[in-house]
Amino acid sequence: MDREFSPELQRSNSFRSVLKFVVPLALVGAAVVYGAGMIAPSLDKTAIRTATVERGAVEAVIEASGVVVPEIDRVLTSPIDARVLRILKRAGDSVSKGEAIVTLDLAASTLALEKLSDNIARKANQQAQLAATLEGRLIKLDNQIRLKRRDVTLDSIKFLQNRALFEKTYISQQELNQFDTQLQKSRDELDAFLKEYANAKAASKLEQEGVALEITSLRKDKNQSRRELDQAAARAESSGILTWVVQTEGMNVGRGTMLARIADLSSYRIDASISDIHRERMSVGLPAKVRVGETSLEGVISSVLPTIDNGVLKFTITLGGQTNAVLRPNLQADVFIQTARNGATLRVKKGAFVRGAGEQVVFVMQRKGNSLKAERRTVRIGLIGADTCEILSGLQAGDEVIISNMSEYQHLTSVAIK
Secondary structure (H helix, E strand, C coil), X not given: CCCCCCHHHHHHHXXXXXXXXXXXXXXXXXXXXXXXXXCCCEECHHHCCEEECEEEEXXXXXXXXXXXXXXXXXXXXXXXXXXXXXXXXXXXXXXXXXXXCEEECCHHHHHHHHHHHHHHHHHHHHHHHHHHHHHHHHHHXXXXXXXXXXXXXXXXXHHHHHHHHHHCCCCCHHHHHHHHHHHHXXXXXXXXXXXHHXXXXXXXXXXXXXXXXXXXXXXXXXXXXXXXXXXCCXXXXXXXXXXXXXXXXXXXXXXXXXXXXXXXXXXXXXXXXXXXXXXXXXCCCCEEEXXXXXXXXXXXXXXXXXXXXXXXXXXXXXXXCCXXXXXXXXXXXXXXXXXXXXXXXXXXXXXXXXCCCEEEEEEEEEEECCEEEEEEEEEEEEEECCCEEEEEECCCCCCEEECCCCHHHCCCCEEEEC
């Protein structure tokens, strides 16, 4: 018959079972702690990059992306409705000022120019006919006026003579009235001829002025057509590179249709874009630094587009006439817009530890005897520039800071450097 173990024996067996697990775990933990103390983490000095804290200016910047484009991009358009006869240059070709790019069919425009010349000749002939007609009419009216003035003179003499006879009662009142009526009639006819003469001159003047205006207008159209014919070869207005040219010979183009686009490579600008979260800080006149490859150029924001497209704000940077051999159309550029500046402050080259303004963890190189180690230190960062950042506290001039990525060592107070 089985018997139960006493409570004291059961407790003793349980304690021994626990010891079987606890003691090995304790030994393993002690080994880990002791081993960690014996094997301290270290870094190869050649695997890290450092920078020295110094005094100097720091410019706070906003980073943006941009593309190099010619500052002046000229468009050549067709001056007439025509057909493309020949394409003399292709996209990518260099062109000199005055060099022909496209030749257009001039037959229709030449015919239109000839018609304008014919219309001008007809109008000039009409003007001459009007002048001749007026001259003949004025000569006729002048003769009539001269004769009528003579009649008025004779009728006036007769009236005066008969009035003297009437006063001597040699003739009656009725007879005198007849001479007076004849005199008034001659005077009225003379006035009518004079008015007709004046009206004829005025009407002819208006007609001739109207024809003269038509001739002037036709001559302007002719001159314009002649200029358009002279421009029909679509010549380059300045030297540059063809970035686009009409593709098909034989196609019809209307007046104002683009034939070619020429980039003037003597000067460039930067078309840039940035997130619209910075729109309140963007304004015309802000200085900017443009980096293309290893080349840096100074510029200024010359325009900011008022519209925002898909959360992107676009703006233009003028390089102030700077030219550089590295600049080419469509090259990508890094843009740094200066929003603030502090001079003669502590600064250090920007590294992986910079994650924004405020407190950050850095590692500072410290030499003690023959040993070299990096000690963790908390610093406060102010302005952040394109290449440097401002140190407000935690470092001093001459400190050597690791700018490589040290995120996996941030839990340590120091790291040995071999």
